Amino acid sequence: ATQQHQQPAQQPHLPTSVSTPSLGGSDSLLLLSEGFVAPVRLKNGGEYRLAEILSRREIPVSPSSGGGNADSSLVMYYVHFEDFNKRLDEWVSADRIDFTGIQPPRVRPPGSGGSVSGGGGIAGGNGMANPVPGERRSVLGAAETGPPRPPLSALRQPMAVRLCRRPTGSMAHNHDDNKVMRMKNIEWIELGRYRIKPWYFSPYPVELTKVACVYLCEFCLKYLKSVTCLRRHLTKCQLRHPPGNEIYRRQNLSFFEIDGRKNKATKLFLDHKTLYYDTDPFLFYVLCETDSVGCHIVGYFSKEKESAEDFNVACILVLPPFQRKGYGKLLIEFSYELSKLEGKTGSPEKPLSDLGLISYRAYWSQTLIDALLEIKRSAPNENDPPSVTINDLSERTAIKREDVISTLQHLNLVHYYKGVYVIVLTKEALDAHSRTQGKRRIRIDPKCLQWQGKDWSKRGRW
Numbered sequence: 307a308t309q310q311h312q313q314p315a316q317q318p319h320l321p322t323s324v325s326t327p328s329l330g331g332s333d334s335l336l337l338l339s340e341g342f343v344a345p346v347r348l349k350n351g352g353e354y355r356l357a358e359i360l361s362r363r364e365i366p367v368s369p370s371s372g373g374g375n376a377d378s379s380l381v382m383y384y385v386h387f388e389d390f391n392k393r394l395d396e397w398v399s400a401d402r403i404d405f406t407g408i409q410p411p412r413v414r415p416p417g418s419g420g421s422v423s424g425g426g427g428i429a430g431g432n433g434m435a436n437p438v439p440g441e442r443r444s445v446l447g448a449a450e451t452g453p454p455r456p457p458l459s460a461l462r463q464p465m466a467v468r469l470c471r472r473p474t475g476s477m478a479h480n481h482d483d484n485k486v487m488r489m490k491n492i493e494w495i496e497l498g499r500y501r502i503k504p505w506y507f508s509p510y511p512v513e514l515t516k517v518a519c520v521y522l523c524e525f526c527l528k529y530l531k532s533v534t535c536l537r538r539h540l541t542k543c544q545l546r547h548p549p550g551n552e553i554y555r556r557q558n559l560s561f562f563e564i565d566g567r568k569n570k571a572t573k574l575f576l577d578h579k580t581l582y583y584d585t586d587p588f589l590f591y592v593l594c595e596t597d598s599v600g601c602h603i604v605g606y607f608s609k610e611k612e613s614a615e616d617f618n619v620a621c622i623l624v625l626p627p628f629q630r631k632g633y634g635k636l637l638i639e640f641s642y643e644l645s646k647l648e649g650k651t652g653s654p655e656k657p658l659s660d661l662g663l664i665s666y667r668a669y670w671s672q673t674l675i676d677a678l679l680e681i682k683r684s685a686p687n688e689n690d691p692p693s694v695t696i697n698d699l700s701e702r703t704a705i706k707r708e709d710v711i712s713t714l715q716h717l718n719l720v721h722y723y724k725g726v727y728v729i730v731l732t733k734e735a736l737d738a739h740s741r742t743q744g745k746r747r748i749r750i751d752p753k754c755l756q757w758q759g760k761d762w763s764k765r766g767r768w
Contacts, residue, residue: 338362338383338403340485341411345404346385349396354404357385360395360488384489391660393505395490491515496536498524498602500627524602546600548592554640556754560601561640563757564590566608587611588620591644593637595628604628607637609644611762616706618645618652622662632748634665639750642673645704646752648759653706668742670705670713675739677702678731694729 338344340361345354364379382397487507495502496519510529514520520529521536525545530536550564566585588608594601605624610617618641624633645652654666677699685692700707714720719729 338405338408343388343409343412345407346387346398347402347404348387354407355387355390356409357387360384360386360485363397386488392488395488492520494519495522496520496533497522497625500625502626505626525600527603547594548601548603550590550592553591553757554750554755555596556751558596559636559748560594560596562592562594562601564592566590591637591640593633593640605633605637607641609641611760615655616650616652617655618642618650619654622654622665632746634661635669635746636748636750638665638669642704643750643752643755644757644759647755647757651700651704651706653709666709667713667716670709671717672739672742672746673703673705674699674710674713675717675731675735678729691728 338359340359342359343356344359346357347354361384363382363384365382367378367380381400383400383403384395384397386392386395490504490507492504492508492510492515495504501519510520514529514531517531520531521533522529523536523539523543523545525547526543526549528539528543530539547560548562548564549569550562552560553563554561566588569590587610589611590606590608592606593604595604596602603625605622605628607622608620610620619638622634622637622641624637641654642652654662658666678694681692681694681698696707696710699705699710703710705713711720714729717735719731719735721728721730
């Protein structure tokens with residue numbers, strides 16, 4: 307579940323006293339340190355889930371608050387719930403921990419790349435393909451005839467995911483071993499009209515981790531430690547839109563292209579992509595809602611200026627206050643419109659987060675079914691099914707061939723019939739497509755896009 311907070315920040319409520327469970331007593335409090343695993347009660351309910359202890363801290367309790375003598379303190383633990391996304395990690399008091407179920411730290415095998423705290427990422431392959439059942443099927447009630455079924459390798463070619471740091475890109479694995487980066491360090495941020503609780507570790511200066519709220523200028527993204535500093539900054543800041551060039555505008559939505567070499571732009575709500583080097587080799591495409599005040603940031607995606615793997619997206623993000631409004635699919639659609647203008651097919655950098663995987667699957671499914679219906683409508687003979695290849699669909703949609711194959715298999719549209727693979731659009735698939743199309747309120751209009759691709763290989767070092 308996505309945590310979204312748009313109300314004013316409040317100081318965290320701390321229990322005035324903690325009654326240590328009778329089983330284990332104070333010895334359990336002393337023994338429960340980093341790396342231990344214990345059942346922890348969820349915030350909204352009485353259910354217990356196994357959680358790993360990432361850190362502990364002691365908070366002094368004043369006598370006036372009813373916490374006992376002046377030397378008493380409250381022990382808090384920062385926990386990660388197993389099989390849950392890291393955005394649900396939190397500080398918990400000892401009364402939410404079942405000390406009878408404590409487990410010692412688990413030994414990780416060498417090269418395991420950390421714990422499960424990245425939850426939702428895709429660890430290998432192209433992250434999308436479903437296996438095709440080995441048995442033969444009947445299509446439209448007809449018995450299958452023809453030559454033996456060709457091997458699946460002729461249809462599906464999994465993409466290899468590189469698990470090493472690339473000198474010009476970003477990579478998501480292996481940073482979970484860093485204890486500092488596994489813990490959220492910013493309590494609240496204020497961006498424009500919204501006060502938001504971040505999900506993940508954010509590489510801000512350490513002094514900002516000690517303030518209740520970090521204030522951001524919504525136009526230049528300068529960070530400040532108090533509302534007074536923000537007001538003083540706003541009197542000097544002349545920007546009313548993100549730095550860079552506006553390349554798209556339709557109604558109240560605009561896209562700006564930002565060169566990462568000229569403007570250093572990220573991580574409050576991103577977990578699966580970590581920038582290891584600099585922003586120079588990246589372009590950022592920022593989506594904004596525009597009003598009389600200016601252009602307010604909604605989300606963005608980044609892409610490498612030169613990508614040997616033809617990635618058209620490196621990181622993609624919609625800010626929590628603007629989620630569930632169709633902006634995620636709009637960002638994805640815009641990235642493929644850029645790929646079409648470049649004359650290339652593209653794919654997002656793997657692994658995808660849990661939310662990213664859902665958005666991309668939905669976009670690929672809708673786009674491919676749209677393309678198939680358009681091909682069928684343009685067929686000269688309505689009674690004759692048109693012939694189409696995977697490469698045809700890839701060129702028409704700019705979706706990479708491997709993603710086309712995995713999406714068709716995920717939708718269970720590919721069948722083997724009379725010696726060939728056929729795509730069968732079932733009534734259920736068409737009904738589901740109609741329902742999702744009705745929900746897409748905003749789309750990209752290619753006529754409003756003013757942009758030309760650049761050959762960065764001829765520009766030296768970007």
